[in-house]
Amino acid sequence: MKKYMVIENFKPGLMEENYKVYNAKGRQLPDGLYYLNSWVNTEKDICFQLMESNNEALFYEWFKKWEQFVDFELYPLD
Structure with a gap:
């Protein structure tokens, strides 16, 4: 299983929502x-x-559910 760091930058004023x-x-x-x-x-x-x-594409599927609140960065880890 491959590890990843996801960085979520909350859009202004939307963290609470x-x-x-x-x-x-x-x-x-x-x-x-x-x-x-x-x-x-x-x-x-x-x-x-x-x-x-094991499937990086799953992150982008998940990001779509939250993109109204968050800008995402994805980093594979070695």
Whole structure:
């Protein structure tokens, strides 16, 4: 299983709304995409998520569910 760092940059003023949806629906991860851990900096409106998958395309499927709140960066880890 390959590990990835996902950087979520919350769009201005939408961090709280993002968490309302998260609390109601969860992460909404597609099968085969796994959350490991995360760290949030509320001063900078940014979240770092360590995740893993054997299929990088699943990230883009997941990003579409949250793109109204977040701009994503995806980095494969060695």
